[in-house]
Amino acid sequence: MGDVNRENQFQISMSAPPVDELTVSEAAGDDVKKTSRDQRKALPGEPICVVCGRYGEYICDQTDSDICSLECKQTLLGRAADTHLPVGLPPPKRVAATDECFYVRDSESSSLTGDQTELLRRKLEIHVKGDSVTDPILSFSSCNLPEKLLHNIQTLGYDMPTPIQMQGIPAALTGKSLLASADTGSGKTASFLVPVVSRCAMFRLDNLSTNKKPLAMVLTPTRELCIQVEDQAKLLGKGLPFKTALVVGGDAMAKQLYRIQQGVELIVGTPGRLIDLLTKHDIELDDIMMLVLDEVDCMLQRGFRDQVMQIFRALSQPQVLMYSATISQEVEKMASSMAKDVIFVSIGQPNRPSKAVKQLAIWVESKQKKQKLFDILMSKQHFLPPAIVYVGSRLGADLLSNAITFTTGLKALSIHGDKSMKERREVMKSFLVGEVPLVVATGVLGRGVDLFGVRQVIVFDMPNSIKEYVHQIGRASRMGEDGTAIVFVNEENKNLFPDMIEVLKSSGAVIPRELVNSRYAMRSFPTGKGQRKRKYGS
Numbered sequence: 001m002g003d004v005n006r007e008n009q010f011q012i013s014m015s016a017p018p019v020d021e022l023t024v025s026e027a028a029g030d031d032v033k034k035t036s037r038d039q040r041k042a043l044p045g046e047p048i049c050v051v052c053g054r055y056g057e058y059i060c061d062q063t064d065s066d067i068c069s070l071e072c073k074q075t076l077l078g079r080a081a082d083t084h085l086p087v088g089l090p091p092p093k094r095v096a097a098t099d100e101c102f103y104v105r106d107s108e109s110s111s112l113t114g115d116q117t118e119l120l121r122r123k124l125e126i127h128v129k130g131d132s133v134t135d136p137i138l139s140f141s142s143c144n145l146p147e148k149l150l151h152n153i154q155t156l157g158y159d160m161p162t163p164i165q166m167q168g169i170p171a172a173l174t175g176k177s178l179l180a181s182a183d184t185g186s187g188k189t190a191s192f193l194v195p196v197v198s199r200c201a202m203f204r205l206d207n208l209s210t211n212k213k214p215l216a217m218v219l220t221p222t223r224e225l226c227i228q229v230e231d232q233a234k235l236l237g238k239g240l241p242f243k244t245a246l247v248v249g250g251d252a253m254a255k256q257l258y259r260i261q262q263g264v265e266l267i268v269g270t271p272g273r274l275i276d277l278l279t280k281h282d283i284e285l286d287d288i289m290m291l292v293l294d295e296v297d298c299m300l301q302r303g304f305r306d307q308v309m310q311i312f313r314a315l316s317q318p319q320v321l322m323y324s325a326t327i328s329q330e331v332e333k334m335a336s337s338m339a340k341d342v343i344f345v346s347i348g349q350p351n352r353p354s355k356a357v358k359q360l361a362i363w364v365e366s367k368q369k370k371q372k373l374f375d376i377l378m379s380k381q382h383f384l385p386p387a388i389v390y391v392g393s394r395l396g397a398d399l400l401s402n403a404i405t406f407t408t409g410l411k412a413l414s415i416h417g418d419k420s421m422k423e424r425r426e427v428m429k430s431f432l433v434g435e436v437p438l439v440v441a442t443g444v445l446g447r448g449v450d451l452f453g454v455r456q457v458i459v460f461d462m463p464n465s466i467k468e469y470v471h472q473i474g475r476a477s478r479m480g481e482d483g484t485a486i487v488f489v490n491e492e493n494k495n496l497f498p499d500m501i502e503v504l505k506s507s508g509a510v511i512p513r514e515l516v517n518s519r520y521a522m523r524s525f526p527t528g529k530g531q532r533k534r535k536y537g538s
């Protein structure tokens with residue numbers, strides 16, 4: 001288990017007195033609106049108050065609904081009292097939880113024999129490593145999930161678990177830590193959220209205390225991904241004692257703090273903002289029993305690693321669930337040091353692009369890249385909107401989106417880290433509803449974000465690592481739907497040539513002649529006389 005040095009922890013106040021809402025809102029900079037009139041109108045795509053339809057960011061602690069103000073909260077609670085409807089209270093039918101193991105196989109008849117388990121794993125390319133790894137499930141109803149959660153899964157249209165869910169959900173329900181990798185777009189989010197919702201809801205049902213400290217935390221590298229994960233968590237936890245708080249930059253911290261202080265089960269956040277919040281305010285983290293690191297390879301890289309470890313040390317030995325489409329040996333090592341008895345699950349070939357994405361690598365000199373892009377965008381045969389163009393810099397994203405609109409007449413918008421949360425939300429919304437066929441993005445949209453409906457990705461500037469490339473082109477296909485990725489390559493990307501060739505080769509894609517013939521195609525670049533050259537793949 002990780003180092004649980006209490007001195008390094010954030011201040012943890014053990015007994016939070018019941019907080020008066022007005023006091024909190026005042027202390028928090030009066031950000032929680034008192035009346036509906038004080039609240040602004042909702043922008044497209046933003047949550048709306050279920051009572052008055054205004055902006056509903058402040059979410060009422062006793063309901064599952066988005067509420068704009070204290071006034072609408074009272075109205076909603078009043079309505080519920082009138083109709084004797086429970087508002088966010090535990091459902092009457094309680095699900096029995098086992099003490100230590102939360103995973104209970106259903107009837108013997110639907111369980112698999114050892115041979116069948118092996119066969120299923122082989123067929124679906126489910127690879128597992130670790131002590132007593134639970135069998136995969138064939139249906140969501142096989143592991144004693146709360147009824148409401150099963151209903152929510154059904155409502156989302158998930159009839160069958162995907163392979164990562166088949167193995168990941170029962171494994172995580174045992175309470176053991178997990179490092180899992182599976183293709184982009186293969187359902188990893190639900191694979192960790194289903195156990196999170198289930199364990200948190202069951203805990204609350206069994207421990208009816210008024211002091212609702214957070215029970216689980218999901219960390220992701222970007223605000224967009226956090227929003228998406230929180231949205232999905234809300235859908236899965238609907239009707240259960242399961243509330244969420246979003247802790248990301250760009251939104252007022254006061255509201256995020258207020259929401260947590262009112263009692264939530266799950267915090268979803270980016271490491272930087274979370275540390276900011278934790279160092280400035282007393283947030284009790286001692287009940288956190290699950291920590292999820294989504295896009296774990298990115299979270300444990302320089303840049304995020306120190307922040308993630310700082311947060312991890314503030315927790316009391318939680319179960320750690322770590323997920324990504326790309327995982328290195330170094331990440332495996334770090335994962336093993338964060339928790340004991342880690343189970344390793346991987347689906348298919350690790351670190352490979354989704355097979356559903358057809359890749360077309362084109363050799364284009366830097367000066368010609370823009371013209372080449374315009375040619376593609378103006379070709380009915382080659383441009384397959386909705387599409388994302390990935391570039392390497394924020395300024396580049398702005399300039400290129402303007403140039404696209406100017407030259408081709410296509411409406412294009414840019415999205416990157418310099419844009420405010422509001423601007424980013426608006427761009428996403430316009431894109432997702434089809435007002436804009438093309439978005440030019442930096443790495444902000446490279447990982448995890450489920451851009452359902454995207455058919456094409458154009459990698460204008462190769463990212464710094466082949467892993468990021470795998471994530472970026474993964475946006476072109478979700479749940480195995482066909483997608484295409486066009487990638488511009490030239491000598492500026494020479495550091496990635498060997499990896500690039502390997503990835504293209506393994507996907508059966510054509511490798512540009514210039515790439516194969518380049519002296520940088522070898523793993524060890526020839527750097528001087530007498531140096532042994534190692535041929536690619538040798």
Ligand SMILES: Nc1ncnc2c1ncn2[C@@H]1O[C@H](COP(=O)(O)OP(=O)(O)OP(=O)(O)O)[C@@H](O)[C@H]1O
Pocket residue numbers: 157158159160161162165182183184185186187188189190324325447448449450452474478479
């Ligand atoms: N069992 C299921 N049945 C049908 N659809 C599903 C199922 N599980 C997830 N999905 C849907 O599949 C899409 C991709 O899922 P998700 O975003 O979790 O992929 P991911 O593996 O996390 O991808 P990435 O590596 O890019 O983050 C989502 O739209 C999600 O709602």
